[in-house]
Structure formats: C-alpha cells, structure tokens
Amino acid sequence: MYPLKFEPILKQTLWGGDKIIPFKHLNSDLKGVGESWEISGVEDNESVVANGPDKGLTLADMVRKYREELVGEANYARFGNKFPLLIKFIDAKxxxxxxxxxxxxxxxxxxxxxxxxxxxxxxxxxxxxxxxxxxxxxxxxxxxxxxxxxxxxxxxxxxxxxxxxxxxxxxxxxxxxxxxxxxxxxxxxxxxxxxxxxxxxxx
The missing domain is CATH 2.60.120.10 (Jelly Rolls)
Known part of the structure; x- marks a missing residue:
C-alpha cells in the first residue's frame, strides 16, 4: 500500500460559507460550500482515489481489492466491504x-x-x-x-x-x-x- 489521496466531494448548501476552498487550496469558483467529504463510502457519494496506480478507483473498489490490508483485520471482519467511517469538513456561515x-x-x-x-x-x-x-x-x-x-x-x-x-x-x-x-x-x-x-x- 502507498499513501492514498482522495478527491474531495464538495457540497453547496444554503448555510455554507467560503472557508473550505482556501483551506484545502482548491482551484474552484464554487460558492457556499458547506461540506467537503474527504473519505466517504456512502452510496452515490463515494470517494475516488486521486493518486498513484489505483487512481480512479472508488473507496469500495479499494476495500474489495485490499481488504484487511486497508482497514485492518478486526474492521474487515466486522464491516466487510463497507467502509465504516465518513470524514468531512463543515463550514457553517x-x-x-x-x-x-x-x-x-x-x-x-x-x-x-x-x-x-x-x-x-x-x-x-x-x-x-x-x-x-x-x-x-x-x-x-x-x-x-x-x-x-x-x-x-x-x-x-x-x-x-x-x-x-x-x-x-x-x-x-x-x-x-x-x-x-x-x-x-x-x-x-x-x-x-x-x-x-x-x-x-x-x-
């Protein structure tokens, strides 16, 4: 395994602010970004690998491919191919x-x-x-x-x-x-x- 980076999933919201784009040094003109999903296995909102030989694979693809090597034996035994955490930034204006x-x-x-x-x-x-x-x-x-x-x-x-x-x-x-x-x-x-x-x- 190598250090993985994932493409952020940006969510515009009614209450979103203007801190996430500069905080993450992103090249984006989006306004009112309330959330940036950093690592997500949520269906239809899955993180995608941004670097290395596995670039383009979803988080679910990665769990199926690497299994215990990616999430650990205990977590894989408990959750299988479902990544158990969602990690995000929230900017509330x-x-x-x-x-x-x-x-x-x-x-x-x-x-x-x-x-x-x-x-x-x-x-x-x-x-x-x-x-x-x-x-x-x-x-x-x-x-x-x-x-x-x-x-x-x-x-x-x-x-x-x-x-x-x-x-x-x-x-x-x-x-x-x-x-x-x-x-x-x-x-x-x-x-x-x-x-x-x-x-x-x-x-």
Whole structure:
C-alpha cells in the first residue's frame, strides 16, 4: 500500500460559507460550500482515489481489492466491504438545522443502514460561535412536541461557545446543531440519514 489521496466531494448548501476552498487550496469558483467529504463510502457519494496506480478507483473498489490490508483485520471482519467511517469538513456561515440521527438499530429497521454517531473537532471558530448538543433541561415528550410545533425547541437546547481544538462526541439519538461561524472536522459512521427537527423557517 502507498499513501492514498482522495478527491474531495464538495457540497453547496444554503448555510455554507467560503472557508473550505482556501483551506484545502482548491482551484474552484464554487460558492457556499458547506461540506467537503474527504473519505466517504456512502452510496452515490463515494470517494475516488486521486493518486498513484489505483487512481480512479472508488473507496469500495479499494476495500474489495485490499481488504484487511486497508482497514485492518478486526474492521474487515466486522464491516466487510463497507467502509465504516465518513470524514468531512463543515463550514457553517449560518446555523445548521436542529437535527438528530438514528441509532444502528433504528437505522437498520427503517433504512437498512448504519446509524450515525458523530464526533466534531473544531478547526476554527468565529468569535462567539456556538454548537448545540443535547437538552439544557429535562422535558417531557408532550413538551418536546409542543416546542417543535411552535418553533421554540432551541430554548431548551444546551449551547457551548467553541474554540479551535474543542472536541465533541455526539451519540446517535442526541439532538444537536452546528452554529454559524463554526468550521468543523466531522468523523461519523457511514450514513447520510438526518431527521430535521427545526430549520429556522428557511425555504
């Protein structure tokens, strides 16, 4: 094996900013890039090798070709040819939606997919930038439903002012959101399943 490089998968979003292109030294005129998927085995969004003799092969091709040599014996025994991680950069010029992701059990039942546990590493943050993770107080299912319906769910979410180098672990099932001014490296399970709870009335 040789050191592999992958082509980034750039995602333009309503809330995307202008930090990813210069951060990665890319030659691109794209605006509003909210995400750059660095390593992805998500179906229809697979990473492609950018260098060396395997240039042009997808990540799935590489796992099938190199098996344990690429991902290790324990991981290959557990996940087979499915690469288990999705690694991306997220640049939030605006707040992302309030959202939650399914557990392995629920994702398997509803979508025949992995769940989506995540980890955030704060690469950079504007002054006062915040992340939301979990509830700030205990609420009942009835109150939760009412707050979703009347757009006040953010009033009971725990907020954290962030700084470069901060790390957050977000188990599947935890309500969360990335706030405006955040530049995040996200490592998560291979899944693109998101249940949006509140999107600040954006169209």
């Amino acid at each position: 605006q707040d992302l939606s309030i959202q939650v992701h399914p557990t392995d059990e629920l994702a398997k039942k509803r979508h025949n997919s992995m769940g989506k546990t995540e980890m955030w590493y704060v690469v950079d943050a504007d002054k006062g930038a915040k992340l939301r993770s979990g509830f700030s107080e205990q609420i009942t299912p009835k109150e939760y439903k009412e707050r979703v319906l009347n757009n006040t769910i953010t009033d009971v979410l725990q907020e954290y002012e962030i700084h470069p180098g901060d790390v957050f672990f977000l188990p599947a099932g935890r309500v969360h959101s990335i706030g405006a001014g955040s530049f995040i490296a996200e490592i998560q399970q291979t899944s693109d399943i998101t249940y949006r709870i509140y999107d600040f009335n954006r169209k």
